Amino acid sequence: MLRLALYQPDIPQNTGTMLRMAACLGLAVDLIEPAGFDVSDRHLRRSGLDYLDAVEVRRHVSWSAFDAWRREAGHRLVLATTAGALPYTGFAFRDGDCVMVGRESAGVPEAVHAAAEARVRVPMRTGMRSLNVAVAAAMIVGEAIRQTDT
DSSP states (O other), X not given: OOEEEEESOOOHHHHHHHHHHXXXXXXXXXXXXXXXXXXXXXXXXHHHGGGGGGSOEEEESSHHHXXXXXXXXXXXXXXXXXXXXXXXXGSOOOTTOEEEEOBTTTBOOXXXXXXXXXXXXXXXXXXXOOOOHHHHHHHHXXXXXXXXXX
């Protein structure tokens, strides 16, 4: 199963959109805390609507807890980043990959970049900074699903 990791998300509406997408596409989600909003079940339900019952959400109390868990579980970390050298369409995804998106406000720290087995980007026009995190996640996991046929 493909996984989508949300690194310390800032905006509950984006988190809800990605949880709903994951439910519809059959992805598991890793939520790496702390988040920029209350991630209690009540607040996640508000942003994820009635889709939360259809998605596996694993909460991790920190980056280090998540990284230890995913290494032990054998999940390759594929980081979505504007600093990625390889376009996501040129990357060979595998079943079990964990695609990570960063904070809307700050991306991810260098330690996360260093831990990722791959760093991919969405090609954009010159002068454009970034896409909405939920849009970028949908594009990248859509390609991963196409390639892995999961």
